Amino acid sequence: MEPKRHVYLIGMPGSGKSTVGRALASLLSLDFIDTDARIVALTGVSIRTIFEIEGEEGFRERESRVLEACSRDPMAVIATGGGAVLRERNRRLMRDTGRVIYLRATVDQLAQRTARDKSRPLLQNGGQRARLHELLEQRSHLYDAIADLVMDSSARSAKALAAEIAKSLQTASNTVTRLRNR
Numbered sequence: 285m286e287p288k289r290h291v292y293l294i295g296m297p298g299s300g301k302s303t304v305g306r307a308l309a310s311l312l313s314l315d316f317i318d319t320d321a322r323i324v325a326l327t328g329v330s331i332r333t334i335f336e337i338e339g340e341e342g343f344r345e346r347e348s349r350v351l352e353a354c355s356r357d358p359m360a361v362i363a364t365g366g367g368a369v370l371r372e373r374n375r376r377l378m379r380d381t382g383r384v385i386y387l388r389a390t391v392d393q394l395a396q397r398t399a400r401d402k403s404r405p406l407l408q409n410g411g412q413r414a415r416l417h418e419l420l421e422q423r424s425h426l427y428d429a430i431a432d433l434v435m436d437s438s439a440r441s442a443k444a445l446a447a448e449i450a451k452s453l454q455t456a457s458n459t460v461t462r463l464r465n466r
């Protein structure tokens with residue numbers, strides 16, 4: 285792998301970023317960071333509480349600050365929140381400091397995986413499937429635009445997916461090294 289390049293996982297809530305990210309970090313012997321978990325650790329309250337008190341805008345500001353801080357950490361696999369791609373500043377930071385992997389899943393799959401979830405404020409208040417559909421419509425072009433690699437997360441286990449991503453990263457990095465040594 286190229287030195288000092290993070291691996292960012294992006295995608296919708298329920299696409300498996302944290303599970304796949306943890307497996308990938310272990311395969312690559314890298315640290316694993318979950319930006320949501322870091323926000324919770326820093327504030328001492330849940331994401332839901334942050335949304336209640338500060339609104340989505342307040343949460344997005346915290347998310348950007350944490351992402352920036354993570355980008356200065358030693359090389360790691362970084363699972364981001366589903367809305368991290370909304371801000372241009374976050375998209376640029378991820379592109380500039382790492383390789384970006386988009387875990388793509390269908391609305392059905394996402395709905396299944398988040399059905400009983402109470403921790404994601406944007407998916408509460410019923411109509412979850414419609415909400416996921418709407419969010420995916422708003423975001424899919426942003427995920428696609430910054431992804432170095434798009435992985436279909438639907439039909440595979442997290443472990444299999446992580447192994448495939450590790451292989452692709454390795455191949456990409458060998459190509460870069462070969463080109464540089466020419």
Ligand code: S3P
Pocket residue numbers: 295296297298301320331364365366367368403404405406
């Ligand atoms: C959000 C996704 C969540 C979390 C917050 C907002 C979003 O992360 O950051 O609830 O806007 O899609 P996950 O993608 O890990 O669920």
